[in-house]
Amino acid sequence: MSTPLWNSAEAVAATGGTTPCDWTATGVSIDTRTLKPGDLFVALKAARDGHDFVKQALDSGAAAALVSHVPEGVDDSAPLLIVKDVQAGLEALGEAARARTRARIVAVTGSVGKTSTKEMLRTVLGAQGRVHAAEKSYNNHWGVPLTLARMPRDVDFAVIEIGMNHPGEIAPLARLTRPHVALVTIVAPAHLAAFDSVEGIAREKAAIFDGLEPYGTAIFNGDLPISPILREKADAGRRFAVSFGEKACNQYRLYRVTVRDACTVAVGRAGVETRLFKVLAPGRHFAVNAMGALAVADALGLDPALAVMALGQWQPGAGRGQREKIALDPVDGRISVDLIDDAYNANPASLAAALEVLAAAEPRNGIGRVSRGRRIAYLGDMKELGRSEVALHRVIAQNPALDRIDVVHCIGPLMQHLWRDLPTEKRGHWTETADKMAERVGRDLDAGDVVLAKGSLSMGVGRVVDAIRKLRQSTPDLEG
Template sequence: MSEALWTSAEAVAATGGDTSCDWTATGVSIDTRTLQPGDLFVALKAARDGHDFVQQALDKGAAAALVSRVPEGVDSSAPLLLVNDVQAGLEALGKASRARTRAQVVAVTGSVGKTSTKEMLRATLDAHGSVHAAEKSYNNHWGVPLTLARMPRDADFAVIEIGMNHPGEIAPLARMARPHVALITTVAPAHLAAFENIEGIAHEKASIFDGLEPYGTAIFNGDLPVSPILRAKAEEGRRWSVSFGERACNQYRLYRVTVRDACTVAIGRAGTEPRLFKVMAPGRHFAVNALGVLAVADALGLDPAVTVMGLGQWHPGAGRGQREKIMLDPVDARISVELIDDAYNANPASLAASLEVLAAAQPRHDVGRVARGRRIAYLGDMKELGSGEVELHRAVAGNPALQRIDLVHCIGPLMQHLWRELPADKRGHWTETSDKMAERVARDLDAGDVVLAKGSLSMGVGRVVDAIRKLRQATPDLDG
């Protein structure tokens, strides 16, 4: 049996709620589709009211349900934890979990790279002890308390991702997480629809430092035009301030980055100490964020050699730069397409980084219908960029990485502006939707090609990724 995460007495004490019976929960869930027996089901109100699914959760083996009323059709004697407000109840569980843990807590935010950096931290800290971090991008007003409420009692480290869409969202979540170390990956044009300018975004990101424990460590990217804003916030109060990046002013500095086809090797320094490290993904941006991860580990007092070994085990996840080979022939491994799946999200900074990775990739020649393998990009609209969104899309045409990219296919009304700016020899197809583009994939691609898929989540570029994966041929059972 799994270890108890919450007893009914502990949950009542944390939330101030009432329950009619004793129960013990081994997990916390907000979704009956992924609920496991023994979970405490939290009936949040989002797109649908979670109270409508309480009986389903109990039927699937939930230990209890956190509710603000007895749902229709549910017996009043059922194991219910009744509170005035379910969201507030979840936050109370998160705060209580943070108060009881002995784990060292790290918080991460940034316009680009916060989820991949969270996963780098998971891989790195796992080499030193047990790590708790959300499996998905649970970084908002319910995701952060949920991640905290799920924290195992015996965790050595916790990594909490914190995001935002509007001003004033980060500081309350940071105060809830109370990190010992907080890291800002970068500040870039994203969510500009809710902010006047990038300086406003920088102030919001910097507010993560408001949640730091006394004498905690504030780590930030020192290469940015807005780095002075981050530095000023980092140096407030009883905090240690550390910058990282490629400029000489940074305490953690990259000297040399070598981007290879399947990994990135970097040389830098931490203070006066040299550091050589590797991540199993191509991209200069990964090396920069990995340097920030090394700074986190040092702030926690961890062994640098073990840290570098753990960092070298990290791979990007699905939709975030993950690379895979799509076999087009069941026998000949050369007859394949290489896919760079970065379809989870997009803004100008992350798109520039992805284009750099594609430009560095090595196509395979003389294996397909076209003699030379090609570098091909499928790009969907970048959302929430505010009044300058059209110009930001057009500006992609001037990215120097495009010189090494053969074709760019564009999806959506905003990317149509890029499509029109592209040179004729690089201009692929334009479609209104990802579904329309997905219909063309089998005709557009050839063996030897390297393909990038990138776009904001709402554009559904993942459907293009799915279409590419469906080109895969099953490997025959040669033993049979």
Template sequence: MTLWTAAEAARATGGRATSDWVVSGVSIDTRTLEPGDLFVALTAARDAHDFVAQALENGAGAALVSRVPEGVPEDAPLLIVEDVQAGLEALGRAGRARTQARVVAVTGSVGKTTTKEMLRAILADQGRVHASVASYNNHWGVPLTLARMPADTEFAVIEIGMNHPGEIAPLAKMARPHVAMVTTVAAAHLEAFENIEGIAREKASILEGLEPEGVAILNADCSTADVLSRTAEALGARQVGFGETGDAFVLDAVTLHPEATVVQAHQQDEAFLFKLSVPGRHFAMNGLGALAAAQALGADLALSVQSLGRWTPYAGRGVRETLVLDPVETHRTLELIDDSYNANPTSMAAALEVLAHAAPKDGMGRIRHGRRIAVMGDMKELGPTEIALHQGLADLDAMQAIDVVHTVGPMMAHLHEALPEANRGICAETSADLAQIMSKQLDSGDVVLVKGSLSMGLARVVDAIRKMGHPVAPNTQDVSQ
């Protein structure tokens, strides 16, 4: 299928096409490039012009460049622009302009990618859906997602993130959503903001990109709900609140089971129930917000509820898997909760609540009773309150149900000291240090949660645990699709 012709791409970007080529996709990475893709030679950490020859050799249909790279012939299929980032943004805007799709944009301190994937699952049963890949939500991820959007898309789900003030509004204006959602506002990226109200104002700026008569889907339960609501009112957006105090999609009850979450809710006078395949109150809130957003896009609520039940989380975002530790005695298992992709105080508390409701198995290993074990890495970008925020995790109610806490990093060392001595596990400087000895800290029947900021590299610990056995029916999905 043709995504862009040379003439269309040149017209969109104001660039010059060296030949009459066509492309079927858009890529920024030679490692994941598919034959027929337009390779975009961004100049960020490395100048991707150095990889254009390789991309073309690997089957790229053309390359978006600001110059003819060394080793690439003049007659190679190229789109030459003044600035590659600006060219990608222009292509993204053109991709958005040519479609009649109903567009939803999602932001929030926690739950962006989860909610985006829930919406993908819901909308895929009601039309042709296009959504961001993984967490492609920044200054290149949003235009890349829009540039990849087929012209016949019926629903589009665009994730928008930020690290610093002023990032969200320009991306929202590029996406031009009919519906914009704020999952929640929490203490994430605090070092770039004076306070949580500043974070709320930045998240609320997603509403600046709304199309006329647009809808704002807002978490009514977060502490800064009034900031979100005032922004929506000032911009003339129709507000739909979700949560226990929501005015439209109201959360009535959440029941956590070891392997599922059952949610009771109502919208106006209509009660409904949905079940998620993983436990977690935070997943219940994400699901409720996703249902509200889907309905605002015109999706059928009853069908949306059914589709949501088929959603499963991405790897590293709460995926649960059972590992068989003994190839002969296959009942000897360990349960792993891989939530290693990222962390802030709110998402850490939610993950610990999931662990607290998990059901270890007794009488299976060297230790008579199965244990709830947490492996916790530093939470980054929290600013001057970072020590207190790490120490404060010790006071969470969920901690009362957790048997052992292993920590990684200098900030989590403060949590280690704040814990009762009986609950202190290993206090490691790096994930590599803990990964080397992790197998000796676990036993059959245990349930282990791994969570921390991405830069802490806790995926190493997850890999070390996985190497202890082999998985049984992992509950995950391929993020490369």
């Protein structure tokens, strides 16, 4: 039986709401499609009003529902937690969960790498205690309180990802989270449609330090043009400031990186101590963020040797640089394509990092229709870049990683500007949609190729990834 997470008395005390009966919830859900029996269903208003799904949630075994009124078709005696405002009620549950825990809390933000770093920290901290973190990128005004409200009572650590699309979003979420350690990964051109400059983005990201507990630790990337903005905020108040990166000024300095075909090996310095580590993913940016993760572990007083060993087990998740082999022949394992699935999101900094990974990858020769294996990229539009969006797409053609990339296929009206600027020999296909590009992958790819898929989520580049995966041939059952 699942451990109780909330009972009706605790939930009423936290939210100031009312309920007609006693109940106990073992989880919290905002979606009837993923709801589990025993969950407290939260009827948020988003694209649709969650009150329309309360009856379905209760019929599916929800322990209770957090609502602002009795929904149509639901009896007054049903297990309802009635509050003035559902969003505020969810935030109150998150605040109460944070208040009752003894866990050490880490908050993570950044334009690039916050989700992968959150997952690194899940792995690193999980080697030395029980960790709570969101399974997905629940990092907005409802995602952060939901993650807190779902936090079990007896965890040792929690890792909370905090994101933003507009000014003023991060500080209230950081104050709700009250982290002991807060980490900023990279600040880069992203969400420029809502900000005047990268400096404005940096000030918003640095607001995560406003929520730190007294004498907490503010950790930030010290390699960036805007790092002084992060440092100024990190130094303010009763907190410890720690920088990481590749420059000599950083307390946690990465000074040697070897990007291999399937992993990255790095040497860094933490104060006066040398740290040799690896991650199971190619990419200098992963090594840089790993230094930040090691700084978090040290700030929490954890065993550094166990932290390094745990890092060696981490690899990125689907859509965030995950590497997989797509077998094109059911018998001969050599007849395959290597896929780098980085299709979840994109901005100029993350795209540059992904192109560097592709450029370092090693295709295999002499096994396909084309005698030489190729490095191939499928790139979709980068969104929310404001007035500079065209220039930021065109400048990709000057990225030095393209020297080692053979073909670039482009998806979307913004990427068409890159496509036109590419050298003729590297210019692949341009299509307006990912669906059109997905129709071509069987003709475009060959055994031995290494393929990168990258683009903003709304471009649907994941459909190109799905099409590549459908090229996979199952291994036959040779027994019997």
